[in-house]
Amino acid sequence: VKSKRETMEKIAALIRRSASAAVLCHMHPDGDALGSMLGLALALERLGKRVHRVSPDGVPPPYDFLPGSRAVRRRLPRDLPPLAIVVDCDGLARLGPLARRTGQVAHVVAIDHHATGKAFGALRWVDPSAAAVGALLSELVAALGVPFDREIATCLYTAILTDTGRFSYTNTTARALRIAARLVQAGADPGAIYQQVYETKSLAQAALLGAALSRLSTADEGRIVLSALTRADFAATGANDSDTEGIIDQIRAVRQAEVAVLLVERGGEVRCSMRSRGRADVARVAEALGGGGHPQAAGCTVAGPLARARKQAIRLIAAELGPRA
Numbered sequence: 001v002k003s004k005r006e007t008m009e010k011i012a013a014l015i016r017r018s019a020s021a022a023v024l025c026h027m028h029p030d031g032d033a034l035g036s037m038l039g040l041a042l043a044l045e046r047l048g049k050r051v052h053r054v055s056p057d058g059v060p061p062p063y064d065f066l067p068g069s070r071a072v073r074r075r076l077p078r079d080l081p082p083l084a085i086v087v088d089c090d091g092l093a094r095l096g097p098l099a100r101r102t103g104q105v106a107h108v109v110a111i112d113h114h115a116t117g118k119a120f121g122a123l124r125w126v127d128p129s130a131a132a133v134g135a136l137l138s139e140l141v142a143a144l145g146v147p148f149d150r151e152i153a154t155c156l157y158t159a160i161l162t163d164t165g166r167f168s169y170t171n172t173t174a175r176a177l178r179i180a181a182r183l184v185q186a187g188a189d190p191g192a193i194y195q196q197v198y199e200t201k202s203l204a205q206a207a208l209l210g211a212a213l214s215r216l217s218t219a220d221e222g223r224i225v226l227s228a229l230t231r232a233d234f235a236a237t238g239a240n241d242s243d244t245e246g247i248i249d250q251i252r253a254v255r256q257a258e259v260a261v262l263l264v265e266r267g268g269e270v271r272c273s274m275r276s277r278g279r280a281d282v283a284r285v286a287e288a289l290g291g292g293g294h295p296q297a298a299g300c301t302v303a304g305p306l307a308r309a310r311k312q313a314i315r316l317i318a319a320e321l322g323p324r325a
């Protein structure tokens, strides 16, 4: 615990002596990636720093309501700042096209909570016991002496809300809730944020969810519940790739599902998202297939076709689940 504290203090010191910084998140960003990136960026600005908000895939809805999202760029500035802080990223590769230039920044700091991945950055603060990077950043913002305001709190609360599965996964600890409570006290509005994140679906998204739920299948004696979306589904509904967000949680809602799987056709590849009720560590499955994540929420991209990806996922998940109790 002491060394984690020391690492955080080192990061705070580095921030204090840098006039400018880039804050970056990973490709296909989720609520934790964007909320953390934007919340930290605001805190640095409150300290008078010049901040570059960088997300290789921009800010897809529903997260474009977050304060500061309009200032987000897809690339690093021409003149690299002396400091790059990379959040929620379990490897430099997850920055995609930005990985190479980020590696050229003088000071690269990683703030993450994945137990998987490939280490990078001279200064690393990785705490898998943290519910979200947003929770770690709440501690950092406090250490920097920046008061929480409504905007910062909204970003960091969104990070924690989404990475805990709306406060439902096993990472919904007392510590996570205490931090969330502090953010609410500072002005984050739980009802408004919930509606922005979860109740602003387009008709196309709702139709895509319908397609996924209309063809659930099971494997491993019902312990694995799966669905798949093909390019034809996207064409028929008018939905796009980011519209799959949240569908996996609806699949996990099936009572007997120890593990929920959503397979999404993307070109010749298949994106495989997994959610576990707690018995199986799906991060291990994802890692075996070249991806990563958390014990209860993980993903990977594998070679197609769908049927092959489905078989492969089922085999590894069944092994991870082990024999029926």
Ligand SMILES: [Mn+2]
Residues within 6 Å of the ligand: 032, 033, 088, 113, 132, 133, 163
């Ligand atoms: Mn995260």
